[in-house]
Amino acid sequence: MASSTISKQDCLTNCQECQTTLATMLTGNCLQQGGAHVEQNHVKLMLDCMAACAACIDFMSRNSDFHKSYCQACAEICKACGDSCEEVGGMDDCVKCCRKCEESCTAMAS
Amino acid sequence: MASSTISKQDCLTNCQECQTTLATMLTGNCLQQGGAHVEQNHVKLMLDCMAACAACIDFMSRNSDFHKSYCQACAEICKACGDSCEEVGGMDDCVKCCRKCEESCTAMAS
Amino acid sequence: MASSTISKQDCLTNCQECQTTLATMLTGNCLQQGGAHVEQNHVKLMLDCMAACAACIDFMSRNSDFHKSYCQACAEICKACGDSCEEVGGMDDCVKCCRKCEESCTAMAS
Amino acid sequence: MASSTISKQDCLTNCQECQTTLATMLTGNCLQQGGAHVEQNHVKLMLDCMAACAACIDFMSRNSDFHKSYCQACAEICKACGDSCEEVGGMDDCVKCCRKCEESCTAMAS
Numbered sequence: 001m002a003s004s005t006i007s008k009q010d011c012l013t014n015c016q017e018c019q020t021t022l023a024t025m026l027t028g029n030c031l032q033q034g035g036a037h038v039e040q041n042h043v044k045l046m047l048d049c050m051a052a053c054a055a056c057i058d059f060m061s062r063n064s065d066f067h068k069s070y071c072q073a074c075a076e077i078c079k080a081c082g083d084s085c086e087e088v089g090g091m092d093d094c095v096k097c098c099r100k101c102e103e104s105c106t107a108m109a110s
Numbered sequence: 111m112a113s114s115t116i117s118k119q120d121c122l123t124n125c126q127e128c129q130t131t132l133a134t135m136l137t138g139n140c141l142q143q144g145g146a147h148v149e150q151n152h153v154k155l156m157l158d159c160m161a162a163c164a165a166c167i168d169f170m171s172r173n174s175d176f177h178k179s180y181c182q183a184c185a186e187i188c189k190a191c192g193d194s195c196e197e198v199g200g201m202d203d204c205v206k207c208c209r210k211c212e213e214s215c216t217a218m219a220s
Numbered sequence: 221m222a223s224s225t226i227s228k229q230d231c232l233t234n235c236q237e238c239q240t241t242l243a244t245m246l247t248g249n250c251l252q253q254g255g256a257h258v259e260q261n262h263v264k265l266m267l268d269c270m271a272a273c274a275a276c277i278d279f280m281s282r283n284s285d286f287h288k289s290y291c292q293a294c295a296e297i298c299k300a301c302g303d304s305c306e307e308v309g310g311m312d313d314c315v316k317c318c319r320k321c322e323e324s325c326t327a328m329a330s
Numbered sequence: 331m332a333s334s335t336i337s338k339q340d341c342l343t344n345c346q347e348c349q350t351t352l353a354t355m356l357t358g359n360c361l362q363q364g365g366a367h368v369e370q371n372h373v374k375l376m377l378d379c380m381a382a383c384a385a386c387i388d389f390m391s392r393n394s395d396f397h398k399s400y401c402q403a404c405a406e407i408c409k410a411c412g413d414s415c416e417e418v419g420g421m422d423d424c425v426k427c428c429r430k431c432e433e434s435c436t437a438m439a440s
Contacts, residue, residue, distance in 0.1 A: 016126045016167075023171035027267070031260040038258040040251035047247070047267075048394050054164070055385045055400075057126075061133035064378050069403040070385075077396055137377070141370040148368040150361035157357070158284050165275045165290075174268050176297055180275075183289040236346045236387075243391035274384070281353035 011071070011104040012060055018078065018101035019053035022046050025094050036088045049074075049081035049098065056105060072109035078102035121181070121214040122170055128188065128211035129163035132156050135204050146198045159184075159191035159208065166215060182219035188212035231291070231324040232280055238298065238321035239273035242266050245314050256308045269301035269318065276325060292329035298322035341401070341434040342390055348408065348431035349383035352376050355424050366418045379404075379411035379428065386435060402439035408432035 026046045030037035052074040059067040082098030085091040136156045140147035162184040169177040192208030195201040246266045250257035272294040279287040302318030305311040356376045360367035382404040389397040412428030415421040 012130055020122055020167065020171035023168070024173060027173045027260070027264055031258070031263050034258065038251070038254065038263075040247070043251050043258075043263075044247055044392065044394065047392055048389070048396055051385070051388050051392075052396070054168070055381070057130065058133070058164070058381050059378070061130035062374065062377055062381075063134060063137045064374065066378055066382070066403060066407055069399070069406070073396060073399040073403070076399070137370070137374055141368070141373050144368065148361070148364065148373075150357070153361050153368075153373075154282065154284065154357050157282055158279070158286055161275070161278050161282075162286070165271070168271050169268070172264065172267055172271075174264065176268055176272070176293060179289070179293040179296070183286060183293070186289070187286055232350055240342055240387065240391035243388070244393060247393045274388070277350065278353070278384070281350035283354060283357045 006104045006107040008060055008108065011101075011108045012057055014097070014101045014104045015053040015056045015060075015074065018097040019050050019057070021093055021097045022050050022053075022081070025091060026050070029091075030088075033090075039088075042084045042088055045077070045081040045084045046094075048077050052077040053101065060108070068109045071105040075102050075105035075109060078105060116214045116217040118170055118218065121218045122167060124207070124211045124214045125163040125166045125170075125184065128207040129160050129167070131203055131207045132160050132163075132191070135201060136160070139201075140198075143200075149198075152194045152198055155187070155191040155194045156204075158187050162187040163211065170218070178219045181215040185212050185215035185219060188215060226324045226327040228280055228328065231321075231328045232277060234317070234321045234324045235273040235276045235280075235294065238317040239270050239277070241313055241317045242270050242273075242301070245311060246270070249311075250308075253310075259308075262304045262308055265297070265301040265304045266314075268297050272297040273321065280328070288329045291325040295322050295325035295329060298325065336434045336437040338390055338438065341431075341438045342387055344427070344431045344434045345383040345386045345390075345404065348427040349380050349387070351423055351427045352380050352383075352411070355421060356380070359421075360418075363420075369418075372414045372418055375407070375411040375414045376424075378407050382407040383431065390438070398439045401435040405432050405435035405439060408435060 036042065056070045056074040059070040078098045078101045082095050082102065085094040085098060146152065166180045166184040169180040188208045188211045192205050192212065195204040195208060256262065276290045276294040279290040298318045298321045302315050302322065305314040305318060366372065386400045386404040389400040408428045408431045412425050412432065415424040415428060
């Protein structure tokens with residue numbers, strides 16, 4: 001999907017999916033499995049990403065003139081979180097939604 | 111739809127739709143139209159409802175043992191906000207998503 | 221301090237202190253120490269408590285008619301989180317701010 | 331106060347004060363007075379600023395590596411919101427806390 005075809009609604013949906021998928025995986029999977037799943041940097045990135053998506057949803061849905069800053073930050077954090085989930089392993093759903101959210105937030109930020 | 115058939119995912123989706131629909135309508139429609147649309151109690155209820163949905167999404171997606179309190183509060187606020195939108199008029203999308211969110215939050219809270 | 225003498229501003233301040241203290245301890249201390257500090261139920265309670273305080277601050281500062289529900293939920297979560305921090309040990313600052321926040325939220329909810 | 335002497339705790343405190351002051355003024359004062367106080371752009375900026383402060387508090391208190399992006403965005407929004415409050419008039423507390431928050435967020439972002 002070319003960035004130019006991503007609508008604000010697509011981006012909202014991707015942020016929503018990313019926020020809830022990460023929240024569910026962090027609390028239901030990572031905290032249960034332990035080990036690399038609860039490594040300081042990984043959990044911090046999961047929390048960053050959940051918060052970045054929530055802020056992005058908030059600013060986009062309020063038609064804010066400042067939404068691009070929040071989409072830009074969200075894209076960067078999704079990249080870092082997706083990389084961390086890939087490294088930890090067994091978190092394919094998280095990797096997938098982070099990549100999708102990163103792509104749409106990058107498009108919205110430009 | 112019977113309450114008993116409402117899943118947590120349905121409730122999440124309804125809260126997400128309600129949060130973003132209200133945010134878009136408040137900033138893009140109510141604040142532009144003025145009059146009854148910016149009456150103190152109405153705007154306060156719109157803000158309450160957006161925040162209640164966001165908290166509900168957060169607690170449900172984190173598998174929190176305390177999500178029922180937030181679903182219960184969200185149901186009450188959706189009721190009040192839907193009533194206010196109905197009274198102000200010309201806000202059918204808001205009324206509809208508030209009613210749907212109220213129903214699913216009530217189901218989740220029980 | 222008797223509950224009857226707790227003002228809304230006191231409660232706001234206690235919620236703010238509790239939110240930021242827990243966030244700092246969770247990411248800077250618990251996630252670094254591991255062990256009981258990253259046990260599923262403990263981290264979930266820390267996240268619940270941070271979110272409960274944030275919601276409480278939001279509803280109280282917006283003069284919401286619904287703030288009591290959020291204060292009540294916050295009081296319950298602070299109780300559970302304070303107990304968990306006490307059990308885990310070495311988290312005296314968290315225990316202290318949870319107890320203080322619980323007390324003021326209980327007062328605000330009544 | 332020189333920017334170089336502003337601590338993270340100062341910035342947190344200023345963000346907290348700005349968030350709650352704006353929330354209280356928006357719902358208790360602007361929505362009651364009407365007129366320029368409920369003009370679309372002004373209310374949108376008040377909501378942006380409340381959300382920017384909340385995100386900034388969240389990322390700073392969680393020791394996030396990405397807090398600078400949120401401090402930078404918050405500084406820009408505080409500038410715009412402070413200007414709007416100045417223009418509307420009768421909002422000296424808001425102007426003051428926006429300026430203070432802008433200064434400390436600028437320092438944190440650098």
